[in-house]
Amino acid sequence: MAPSRTTTVKSKHAANKSGIKNSKTSSKSRSSQDSDGVSKSKSKKQQSKGAALGSATGKGQGVKKKRRVYTEKELGIPALNMITPVGVQQPKGKKKGKVFVDDRESMMTILAMVNADKEGQIESKMMKGRQMEEIREARKAEAEKRQEMRKSKLDETKDGLRKKRKRAGAKGEDGDAGAQEALAGTKPLKKRKSVSFA
Amino acid sequence: MRPLTEEETRILFAKLANYTGNSLKNLIAPLDNTPDSDRFVFRLHQSRCYYVRLSLANLATSISRDKLLSLGTCLGKFTKTLKFRLHITALPILAQHARYKVWVKSNGEMPFLYGGHVLKAHVGRWSDDCPEHQGVVVYNLHDTPLGFGVTARSTAEARRLDPTSIAVFRQADCGEFLRDEDTLFS
Structure with a gap:
């Protein structure tokens, strides 16, 4: 049906928001216009046409065929702008509640x-232990071995030192015994200071 | 009062298995060989887990939840984070099926019963080959169970410990019957 040009439109933009004549919004706005008294003549026309059609096709067709209304659940459309946490989402067809073990x-x-x-754990613990x-x-x-070696x-060095001393003692037995003693540190080199009281 | 879920059962058994050996399966064995014989079951009531005869549990359903205080043997409590805490009331069951044991000398009994850990100097005997951090039941020298705990060192390591060091960390002791009298059963 061609758009009627008889309607009085106050502003050009108010009537057709999209600006395209045959777009959905324009048709919607037209239908909404039907409700207010501006395009009465057109609605009358439509009614009369509908009635004529009804009479042409036969009886019972006056009642419009009902379109099936689908609910959102039936369509299975995911709800928009909603974040469902992973834990909260329940799989379909699963029984609610706890499953008891009795x-x-x-x-x-x-x-x-x-x-x-547990057995495995204990075993591994024991193995590790x-x-x-x-x-x-x-x-x-x-x-211990290292201690022994040390x-x-x-002991070896001690023995070596002892032997060396003995050998040295044997060489100059009476020559310089004082020097030998000094080397060993048994006798002081200097004469000891003494204090005498009167 | 309700039976345990699968996860709760697993958590409970895992805790009990810390202290017991394979004989744990005797806990849920039927009492005799007849097909509809009585058996022991686990029931959860106000987050406490009870080990109770099935016939008794069925009778207890006639008592309203808020009026029912306790039934059977209380094993412990489920926390809100779904962990299980064993109570001292579970000691008779643990002692029956204990895997590792520690015997405390008479001079160590009272310090343990007052809430202290078991010291090396107080240990009379140990089970052999006990690993570190393993649940053990503590007995006195007359084989009376006093409580339970967790080993601080393995048996081999514990031999080298000095006498004042801790050998077993206390988890529960019989002194709690008096110390926690107010909160233990309700």
């Missing part, structure tokens, strides 16, 4: 799983 079989299964888990103990033992043994080295 039968013996399922409890036994859980128990077996937990026991196996044993390994650590071995390492500690080895380190201790090594430290001790033997010290």
Whole structure:
């Protein structure tokens, strides 16, 4: 149907917001105009045409065929501008509420799983403990060995020194015994100072 | 009062398995071999977990929730973060199925019962091959269970400890029956 040009429009922009004649908004605005008294003549025309059509097609067609109205759930459209946290989102068709474990079989299964888990943990702990103990033992043994070596080295040097001293003593037995003693540090080189009281 | 969910059951068993060995499965074994024999079940009531006979639990359904104070043996409490805290009331059950044990000398009994940890000097005997941080049940020398705790050192390491160092960290002791009298059962 061609747009009627008889309507009185106060402002050009008010009538057709989009500015396109056959766009959806323009048709909407037209229908909204129908409600106010401006385009009465047109609505009358439409009514009369509808009635004519009804009479032409037969009886019962006067009642408009109802279009099925779909709810949002039926369409399965995701709700806009809504953030549903991951934990909150429930899968469809899942039963609400808690699932209790009360039968013996399922409890036994859980128990077996937990026991196996714990057993493994204890075993690994013991293994680790044993390994650590071995390492500690080895380190201790090594430290002892090192201590022993150091001790033997010290003894060796001590013996060496003693031998050297003996040999030196044998060479100049009565020659300079005083010097020998001085070397060993047993006798002071200088004469000791003495104080006498009158 | 309700049965435990799968996760709650797992958490409870994991905690009990810290202290007990494989004999834990005897906890839920039926009392005799008849098909509809009575057995022990776990029930949750006001975040406390009870170990109770099924027949008794069924009878208890006739008592309203707010009027029901306690039933069976209280094992412990579920926290809001879904952890499980064992109470001293669980000691008889733990002692029956204990895997690792520590026997405390008579001079160490009272310090332990007053809430102290078990010192090396107070330990009379140990279970062999006990790892570190393992749940143990503490007994006195007459084999009376006094409480439970967690080992501070493994058995091998504990031998080298000095006498004043802690050997077992206390988790619960029988002294709590008196100390926590007000909060233990309600």
